Amino acid sequence: MRDFLPADKARRERVLAVIRERYRAHGFDEIETPVMEEYERLHAGLGADNEKLAYNVLKRGLDADAIRAAAEQPSELTDLGLRYDLTVPLARFYATNRGQLPTVFRSIQMAPVWRAERPQKGRYRQFVQCDIDVIGDASARAEAELVVATLDTVDALGLEGGDIRINDRRALDWMLDSFGFRADERPGVLITIDKLDKIGAEGVAAELRERGATASAVDAFEEFLLRPMTMEYHPYGERQVRKALPEGAPDDVVAHLVGIGEAVGAARGLSEDHRSLSLSKGGDIPLVFDPFLVRGMGYYTGTIFELAHPSVDYSLGGGGRYDGMIGRFLGQDVPAVGFSIGFERIVDLVAATEDASARAIVLVHDRDVPIAELVAHKAALVSAGARVRLEQRTKNLKGLLERSAADGYTQFATVAAGDTDLAFKPLG
Structure with a gap:
């Protein structure tokens, strides 16, 4: 958990303001949820490994004997916990307030979350998430709206050139089934597949064998990974999706993925005649189908995606469809899909720029200037739209100005x- 000096805080707020403005421009509405949720909800098996990192809140009024008696049962010691993401609170929020929300609800959440991470570079115990979600729409339109809003936001932050890797959990499950992996071994298989970029096809096959996965399935999977591939380029669309999957991929899943691409392409400026080929600005549809994109959250049921940018080798955000989560709280299934920008990663990439139209002025005054005069000078400048700080002159004027x-x-x-x-003079 970190402190932020004024310049850092101002920079973070500028980035948050851009994100909020672009999200709202795309029709999303901001909500706020409490920082704490019930223990049972946070530990309902929805948050995968994040549940293990949750900060739990000790029940009020427990004496030493009660704590000792319940020491081996955390659920007996705690009834609340700090949220470790914004998706679980959103599901509870929607289930609680559904009657006051539109049929298709588009939400914004921009708030801190807490995880008991091991302190290291890029891993924080308190960090900000910037989420947009669409609840109540099972069509590809929901994913397309999220993708377009996210890319527009990243562009507005000066990080043009990003693209989104996309997959579908249904395609991934079908592929593993076609190779012959048993349902009970798939969680471990997915953990290994997620390392494909780091250890390669041979490394994945070797680790699967070490795990004791079904031998014939591993052989079939390795053969697929090492199959001869042509260098022919296919832009995002049905040909790219089917080429990346084994033959016989489910038509409905492929159609859903293709529909997302067509909608994103149209929104990003594709001509009607070349929608599947290139942007009118000269670039490709900023989507890349990756059949081995996994993402670890156990609640994903369909489309999953990650935001990539050529300036870094890690993702800048991600999300997916979680149609089953809200039903856990509401008693009936409601389609839902969300996308989260990794704020802490993005804020470090955004150029530190000031609003050129805003004046930020320091009035350096002598000790004997009457307070009334100082406050009057400041008030006149503030009323004219400037930001003003009063500073008494020091011997080290250069240090004060710096x-x-x-x-x-x-x-x-x-x-x-x-x-x-x-008389005003420029600083710096």
């Missing part, structure tokens, strides 16, 4: 008693 510039101030003026007109 610190002010680091805090985002762009101009300064010196103020003596009786001054009526101030």
Whole structure:
């Protein structure tokens, strides 16, 4: 968990403001949920390994004897916990407030979450998530809206050139079934498949054999991974999807994936005659089908995706469809899909820029300037739209100005008693 100095905090707020503005432009509405949820909800088997990292809150009023008696049963010691993501709270929120929400609800959540991570670079115990979700729409339109809004937001942050890797859990399950993996061994198989980018096809096959996975299935999978491939390029669409999967892929799954691409392509400026070929601006549809994209959240039931950018070798966000989660709280299934931008990763990539239209001024005043004069100068500048800080002159004026510039101030003026007109000079 970290402190943020004024310049860092201001930068984070600027990035959050851009994200919020772009999300709202795409028709999403912001909600807020409590930082704590019930223990049973957070540990209902929906959060995968994140459940193990949850901060739990001790029940109030327990004495030493009660704590000792329940020491081996966490559920007896705690009844609440800090949220480890924003999806589980959203499911509870929707189930609670469904009668006051539209049939198709598009939500924004931008808030901190907490996980008991081992402290290391890029791993924080408190961090911000920026989620958009569509609840109540089972069609490819929901995924397309999420993808388009996310890409538009990333572009607005100055990170053009990103694309989205996409897969479908149904295609992944069908593929493993076609190779002959048993249902009970699939969780471990998926963990190994998720390492494909790091250890390669031979490494994946070797690890699956070490795990004791069905030998014939491993052989069939390895043969598929090492099959001869042509260098022919296929843009995102049905040909790319079917080429990446074994023969006989489910038509409904392929059609859903293709429909997402067509909608994203149309939104990103494709001409009607070349929708499946290229953007009118000269680029391809920013989607890449990856049949081995796994994502670890156990609640995903359909489409899954990750945001990639050429400037880094890790994902900048991701999400997927979780049609079964809300039903756990509501008693009936409701389609839902979400996308989360990795704020802590993105904020470090965004160029530190100030709003050129805003004036940020430091008034450096002598000790003897009457308070009334200082406050009057400041009030006049604030009413004109400037941001103003008062600083008493010090011997080290250079250090004062450098610190002010680091805090985002762009101009300064010196103020003596009786001054009526101030001369502004640039900082830095």
